[in-house]
Amino acid sequence: MRHRSEEKREAILEAAAQVFGEVGFERASMTEISARAGGARATIYSYFESKEELFFDAMLKTTAAEFEATHQALESGTENVEEALKRFGHHFLSVLYSPEVQAIRRVVIAEAGRSNLGQLCFERGVQKSDARVAEFLDRAILAGKIKPTNTKIATKHLCALLEAEFTDYFHFQIAAIINDQTINAAVARAVEVFMAAYQVSE
Structure with missing residues (x-):
């Protein structure tokens, strides 16, 4: 379970880096990041507070x-x-x-x-x-x-x-x-x- 959680966190970070790199911080959407990472928007907040x-x-x-x-x-x-x-x-x-x-x-x-x-x-x-x-x-x-x-x-x-x-x-x-x-x-x-x-x- 822990291994899967670390893999998910890495997937979110990778998707976030892509989105932030493409559109910047202000325009970056948590919904878009979660979609690229393959999961619900709420999932991001279980790994990152903001x-x-x-x-x-x-x-x-x-x-x-x-x-x-x-x-x-x-x-x-x-x-x-x-x-x-x-x-x-x-x-x-x-x-x-x-x-x-x-x-x-x-x-x-x-x-x-x-x-x-x-x-x-x-x-x-x-x-x-x-x-x-x-x-x-x-x-x-x-x-x-x-x-x-x-x-x-x-x-x-x-x-x-x-x-x-x-x-x-x-x-x-x-x-x-x-x-x-x-x-x-x-x-x-x-x-x-x-x-x-x-x-x-x-």
Whole structure:
């Protein structure tokens, strides 16, 4: 029974990803999603509390592997903090500024004022990601690599620096050249500034 329930949940997520991808969040119909998943509309609500939760889980399913790889870049230890942060930064920007994830982020921003989708994505996405970065920085402090500091704030500084060269293009929907070369250059500059502020002086 449990196996069948997991299969049904996966079918709903797959159908939801298709519908959200085709018509967006606002126009997506729970009736259409349930029809594609092969079941009644009420069935969806036995797995997901709301359309917002379904959207988040469906989008997470399509990007989970990439985001996990992003945070795995910090699992190599604190021997070389600068290099670990550069690996993280490259994955972070490559995922965040991929066309697919940019589209998802714009939907979330547009819907944030009309529903709890923004809060849901912040709590289940941004905050969880920040916590993993902060844990790495905590380990770096214990290893004597960076100065004792509030790592929650340091995480925000790091992420803001990493995005600094691209965020205006995203917000104003202006085409920009975002590839491995431009990402690597931006990450190098961002990490240099971060380390200048936080690295323990030799």
